[in-house]
Amino acid sequence: MSGRVWLTAKFWSRRLRKARNAVLTRLFDTRTGRRLLIENIGPRVVSMTVDAGDHLMTFSPADYIGRKVFRKGHFERQHVDRLLAVLRERGLSHQPSCLLEIGGNIGTQTVYFALSGAYRRIVSMEPDPRNVELLRKNIDQNGLDGTVTVVNCAAGATTGRIDFFMNENNHGKSSAFRKSPSDRKISVPVRPVTEVLQELLINPADIGLVWMDIEGYEPVACRSMTPLLSRRVPFYMEFTPLFYGPQQTGEFVEMLAGYYETCLVFFDDEQLPREMRVVDLPGGVEQYDILFLP
Numbered sequence: 001m002s003g004r005v006w007l008t009a010k011f012w013s014r015r016l017r018k019a020r021n022a023v024l025t026r027l028f029d030t031r032t033g034r035r036l037l038i039e040n041i042g043p044r045v046v047s048m049t050v051d052a053g054d055h056l057m058t059f060s061p062a063d064y065i066g067r068k069v070f071r072k073g074h075f076e077r078q079h080v081d082r083l084l085a086v087l088r089e090r091g092l093s094h095q096p097s098c099l100l101e102i103g104g105n106i107g108t109q110t111v112y113f114a115l116s117g118a119y120r121r122i123v124s125m126e127p128d129p130r131n132v133e134l135l136r137k138n139i140d141q142n143g144l145d146g147t148v149t150v151v152n153c154a155a156g157a158t159t160g161r162i163d164f165f166m167n168e169n170n171h172g173k174s175s176a177f178r179k180s181p182s183d184r185k186i187s188v189p190v191r192p193v194t195e196v197l198q199e200l201l202i203n204p205a206d207i208g209l210v211w212m213d214i215e216g217y218e219p220v221a222c223r224s225m226t227p228l229l230s231r232r233v234p235f236y237m238e239f240t241p242l243f244y245g246p247q248q249t250g251e252f253v254e255m256l257a258g259y260y261e262t263c264l265v266f267f268d269d270e271q272l273p274r275e276m277r278v279v280d281l282p283g284g285v286e287q288y289d290i291l292f293l294p
Contacts, residue, residue: 031071038070047134055111055142058134064169065106075108079266079289083236084118086264086273086291087209092234096120097208100228102155102193102221105131107138107148109211114144119208122147123200127154127164127188149200155214155221156190164188193225204228210235216243219252229259232294240287249283256281260292 041048041061048066049058052073059066068075087093097119104110104124114122126132132152139148154162165183197204204227214221218237222229229235241249257278264273265281266289278292 034071035067038067049141054115056138057106057108057111058137058141059106060130060134062169063106065108069108074112077108077112080109080112080116082266083211083291084116087118087234090293092208092294093118094208096206098123098202098206100193100197100207100210101125102210102212103214104135104150105213106134110135110148111138111142111144113211114139114142114147120147121149121202123149123151123196123202125151125153125155125193125196127152127190128166129186129188130166151191151196151200153189153191153196154217155193155196155224156217157192157220157224159191159195160189161187162190191224193221194227204231204233207231207233209233210237212237214238216240219244219248219255222252222255229256232259232292234294235260235292237290237292238287239281239290241283242286246283253279253281253283256292260294262293264291264293266290 038061043062045061047058048061048070049056050070050073052069057069059069061067061070065075084093095118098121099113099119101110101113101122101124104126105128107124110122110124113119124135126135129152132150136150139145139150154164156162164186166186167180167183194204197207207228210225210228210233212218212221212235215238218239244252260278262275263278263281264275266273267285268288273291281290
């Protein structure tokens with residue numbers, strides 16, 4: 001091949017490569033393109049960081065929540081915004097107060113709450129060691145370490161250790177209850193909520209909201225924070241009759257009704273929350289979110 005032919009071939013190869021890269025860049029800047037990219041990243045990439053506009057978020061590309069953050073730029077941020085709006089409308093957003101988050105995961109909702117400025121302090125409890133590492137990273141890189149305190153433990157009735165089952169594909173589905181034969185069992189620390197607050201010198205009267213999402217372990221965690229429930233602190237939780245079973249669902253509803261009379265129920269297929277008595281909470285629905293009202 002002559003020098004001129006070689007240079008011509010190299011020129012067109014470079015032009016084609018630039019054109020290809022331009023097309024791919026535009027494609028990967030769409031939601032579909034981002035989905036294709038994140039779903040085909042190999043196992044050698046253990047974490048990624050994205051600029052989500054008003055914050056940075058680091059996540060595992062192998063995890064369901066991380067993939068949602070990459071595709072959409074957030075993970076259910078609208079749930080936090082919706083809840084804060086409801087609390088303001090009902091006069092339940094008082095300053096200064098603290099937020100207790102039970103089930104912090106990698107810190108998506110933690111960061112959203114912190115950025116809102118609604119709470120002067122946030123305590124985030126998370127037992128999964130994979131999530132805790134990312135949770136701390138996300139708090140630190142967003143300059144929120146002065147607002148958020150991370151506690152690496154599960155919430156339970158007594159201090160000690162419990163079996164914990166890690167879901168490999170969705171870290172948010174890891175739980176103290178095994179849901180799949182492929183879940184990997186480890187041992188994690190467990191502590192009563194009241195003990196954690198006492199150690200951090202937080203008066204239960206200063207808690208303005210409890211946010212809880214712990215994949216079926218909610219009845220156990222609630223028994224460890226009766227001083228908060230007795231004060232009828234606004235309490236938002238994921239309620240999952242599918243995990244509890246009919247008998248435990250009934251018992252859990254009865255327990256909660258001993259502290260709260262009314263609540264707002266957020267069903268996925270309804271735009272607005274439905275206000276109802278706690279004793280009337282439905283048990284035949286797979287999952288929904290509840291805000292228990294003081």
